[in-house]
Amino acid sequence: MPSQSRLSAPRSRATGLLPVLAPCRRWLFPAAAAAACAVLVAGCATAPRHKPVPPAAAPAPSAPPPAAEKPKALVIAHRGASALRPEHTLAAYTKAIEDGADVIEPDLVMTRDGVLVARHENDITGTTNIAELPQFADRKRTKVIDGERLTGWFTEDFTLAELKALRARERIPQLRPANARLNDQFEIPTFDEIVRLAQQASLRTGRPIGIYAELKHPSYFRGIGLPLEDKLAAAVRAQPYLRQAPVFIQCFESGSLRAMRRTLGRALPNVKLVQLVGNPRKGPADWKLAGDPRSFDDMLTTTGLREVAAYADGIGPEKSSVVPRDAQGALAAPTAVVRNAHAAGLFVHPYTFRPENSFLPKALQSGGDEATRSPAGMVREVQAFIAAGVDGFFTDDPALGRRAVDTPAR
Numbered sequence: 001m002p003s004q005s006r007l008s009a010p011r012s013r014a015t016g017l018l019p020v021l022a023p024c025r026r027w028l029f030p031a032a033a034a035a036a037c038a039v040l041v042a043g044c045a046t047a048p049r050h051k052p053v054p055p056a057a058a059p060a061p062s063a064p065p066p067a068a069e070k071p072k073a074l075v076i077a078h079r080g081a082s083a084l085r086p087e088h089t090l091a092a093y094t095k096a097i098e099d100g101a102d103v104i105e106p107d108l109v110m111t112r113d114g115v116l117v118a119r120h121e122n123d124i125t126g127t128t129n130i131a132e133l134p135q136f137a138d139r140k141r142t143k144v145i146d147g148e149r150l151t152g153w154f155t156e157d158f159t160l161a162e163l164k165a166l167r168a169r170e171r172i173p174q175l176r177p178a179n180a181r182l183n184d185q186f187e188i189p190t191f192d193e194i195v196r197l198a199q200q201a202s203l204r205t206g207r208p209i210g211i212y213a214e215l216k217h218p219s220y221f222r223g224i225g226l227p228l229e230d231k232l233a234a235a236v237r238a239q240p241y242l243r244q245a246p247v248f249i250q251c252f253e254s255g256s257l258r259a260m261r262r263t264l265g266r267a268l269p270n271v272k273l274v275q276l277v278g279n280p281r282k283g284p285a286d287w288k289l290a291g292d293p294r295s296f297d298d299m300l301t302t303t304g305l306r307e308v309a310a311y312a313d314g315i316g317p318e319k320s321s322v323v324p325r326d327a328q329g330a331l332a333a334p335t336a337v338v339r340n341a342h343a344a345g346l347f348v349h350p351y352t353f354r355p356e357n358s359f360l361p362k363a364l365q366s367g368g369d370e371a372t373r374s375p376a377g378m379v380r381e382v383q384a385f386i387a388a389g390v391d392g393f394f395t396d397d398p399a400l401g402r403r404a405v406d407t408p409a410r
Contacts, residue, residue, distance in 0.1 A: 330361055
């Protein structure tokens with residue numbers, strides 16, 4: 001506060017200013033308020049016969065706050081640590097969490113008695129030992145699912161108790177022979193069991209373990225009286241962990257996501273909906289059923305992305321639509337997908353990053369056959385996508401995904 005002599009006003013008049021300035025002292029005022037109070041003092045203390053008191057100097061502009069650091073890309077364990085354990089088993093999810101995954105991903109299908117279980121497809125012919133069990137030989141069927149004719153055994157023809165009699169097998173044994181040696185050791189897990197595993201791991205590790213559930217073939221299941229959306233929405237509302245932990249619900253069918261948005265609303269900010277984007281020449285099954293001629297490629301236009309943003313929070317595109325490969329099999333320049341998605345308010349989680357030569361760009365492969373692992377190659381591939389601005393990514397090997405995120409790119 002200025003001294004009495006500087007104010008050049010009688011003491012009685014200065015004393016009369018104290019009630020006016022008291023609020024300024026109580027506020028511990030910022031710079032702008034300080035200047036305003038100083039001007040108020042000068043104006044009140046000035047008399048015509050005295051030299052006016054100059055106003056206090058304006059405070060120097062404060063430095064802008066530092067820009068918020070962008071969060072690290074999310075490491076999403078695709079079907080668990082499926083490069084190291086048979087996919088969609090509790091062993092694969094446990095390994096993924098141990099290896100640093102932020103989120104574990106179960107693909108969800110339904111049993112005949114209405115229980116959500118984790119399988120890549122409802123056709124379990126290649127991922128279980130079902131074909132070798134004579135008691136289920138008569139359950140073999142031929143069905144048309146999303147326009148594709150398939151022959152095999154399907155989850156919706158079995159009760160949960162019957163599925164629990166089966167054992168999981170490696171889906172691509174020619175590329176993952178080490179996983180194949182673990183065949184017939186693990187059960188098919190239910191969604192509830194996976195949530196319980198994540199909750200226990202979160203308590204043990206002190207960090208949230210997210211759930212990234214995919215609804216598989218929802219139009220087909222709805223057509224046979226087993227709506228996946230209703231069952232998953234009920235689970236989210238009923239289980240305290242799913243109302244607090246990071247939860248993502250993904251699907252290729254936009255109608256299914258719209259239904260989830262209507263059912264769950266936006267009251268649970270921890271739940272994010274993700275539009276998966278498949279083969280650009282094909283379209284979602286529900287679009288085809290409705291006679292909509294558009295394809296997944298249309299979803300990635302600026303107009304399509306704005307439409308997606310009306311019901312979803314992010315997209316899960318096939319990775320080649322984000323960073324394509326050139327004629328020589330090397331990574332090319334990124335497309336505009338990330339930039340356009342972010343402009344529409346959508347995050348981007350591409351799929352799928354795998355460590356075997358068979359899945360890597362030629363320049364990132366290591367010596368050996370298609371099944372040979374190239375850990376450094378996968379790390380470099382992921383880092384190229386992080387540099388392109390993705391917000392997370394699906395990987396079969398979360399340990400390598402964690403390394404890619406936490407290690408500076410060379």
